[in-house]
Amino acid sequence: MTGLDPAGLRFVAFDFDGTLTDYVQADTAALRDLHAHCALSTPFGEFLTRAVDEIMAFHARVEAGLGDPLHLDEERLGRTLHACGVTCTPGHLHLYTQALLRATVPMPGAADLLTALRARGVPLALLSNAYDGSAQRARIHACFPEQPFDVIVIAGETGHLKPHLRPFQAMLDRLGLPAGAGVYVGDSPTHDVAGAVKVGLPAFLVHPHARVQDRARQLGAAAVAANLAEVGALLALSTSA
Structure with missing residues (x-):
């Protein structure tokens, strides 16, 4: 010491x-709930990988001065769901947020x-x-x-x-x-x-x-x-x- x-x-x-x-565990659980709610045909593993990639890309944009740091969930989940053919709504964001709170x-x-x-x-x-x-x-x-x-x-x-x-x-x-x-x-x-x-x-x-x-x-x-x-x-x- x-x-x-x-x-x-x-x-x-x-x-x-x-x-x-454990943020990773909580985020994964919340994303799993969102994936099930949207009944996506995209396998969950691919959905999770895309969501992780999007959070990293978001941080890079913010560090470069190209994004609003307070729009993390909106941008990250919006891009992730869009790649799966779904438009992200306030309801999707609320579902994710509540699931994240439960898993934290x-x-x-x-x-x-x-x-x-x-x-x-x-x-x-x-x-x-x-x-x-x-x-x-x-x-x-x-x-x-x-x-x-x-x-x-x-x-x-x-x-x-x-x-x-x-x-x-x-x-x-x-x-x-x-x-x-x-x-x-x-x-x-x-x-x-x-x-x-x-x-x-x-x-x-x-x-x-x-x-x-x-x-x-x-x-x-x-x-x-x-x-x-x-x-x-x-x-x-x-x-x-």
Whole structure:
């Protein structure tokens, strides 16, 4: 835990998608519901591949200044359904959104970890790398209806996505604490670890693959873990007096 003072940990902050919830699983489930509702002749595997390609293409357009970041679902699902011969309607968008909310559930161990930290009196923050604050907050609330977070920051609302330092600094400003007072837990070496390190915030990577863990170490991760249970073990050490 290089650079982290175990006795001085005054907050723990988390990424959301890929860390506290499985976006890929939820998105796949919601797309499956949409595919069934539309009774598409296109096999679901092809439909899913197209939908994944479209979300990547959307992000590329936004980064190039060619798209409105708040129109993710409308553009992505519109293009995906159009390729299957279906015109996307508000009803389709609503169906997908509701299915996504139902499928947005905590990662194994997430609720227990947050509950244990809250019981210790450790302030909790969440910094999510999303564009649409309203939609993302709805997903966060669906996942954790007990609202365990003292601070929630949606990166897109700061004008920059991770790994830019602005979202991290906005989170620290909301907490009213310096970067060295806590730790950030995320699943991406590039977005979470590198971004946190930029602002001087110790970062824990949670990811099961050794190659990803190695990349995180190269970018300055204070620690790596395969799952949230291991993160909990690290934080139990880090938050002890």
